[in-house]
Amino acid sequence: RSSRVGGRVFSKLDTFSDAVAPAWVFGSDAGFRCFAAHPGRVRRADTALIAFPRMTREQYEQDGFIEIVPDLVVEVVSPSN
Numbered sequence: 055r056s057s058r059v060g061g062r063v064f065s066k067l068d069t070f071s072d073a074v075a076p077a078w079v080f081g082s083d084a085g086f087r088c089f090a091a092h093p094g095r096v097r098r099a100d101t102a103l104i105a106f107p108r109m110t111r112e113q114y115e116q117d118g119f120i121e122i123v124p125d126l127v128v129e130v131v132s133p134s135n
Contacts, residue, residue: 055133056130060101061081064081064100076105077103078104078106078109080099080120081100082098082100084099085119086120086121086124088121099124099129100129101127102126102127103124103126104124104125
């Protein structure tokens with residue numbers, strides 16, 4: 055159930071970003087390394103969004119972890135959490 059909720063949130067944010075506020079929308083497989091004091095720490099969200107002005111296409115197309123703090127992070131709590 056939590057996976058379905060995360061997918062629906064992703065879909066709605068992606069639709070919103072296409073229509074209203076252009077942004078990169080990421081699913082649960084994206085990893086974020088955005089802690090300057092802890093370069094080895096990586097976090098994954100169920101869905102995350104970074105506004106276009108904060109992330110270039112070149113940065114988006116790079117392999118590896120994203121090193122920009124997202125503008126929006128969504129974490130879906132499952133019954134086992």
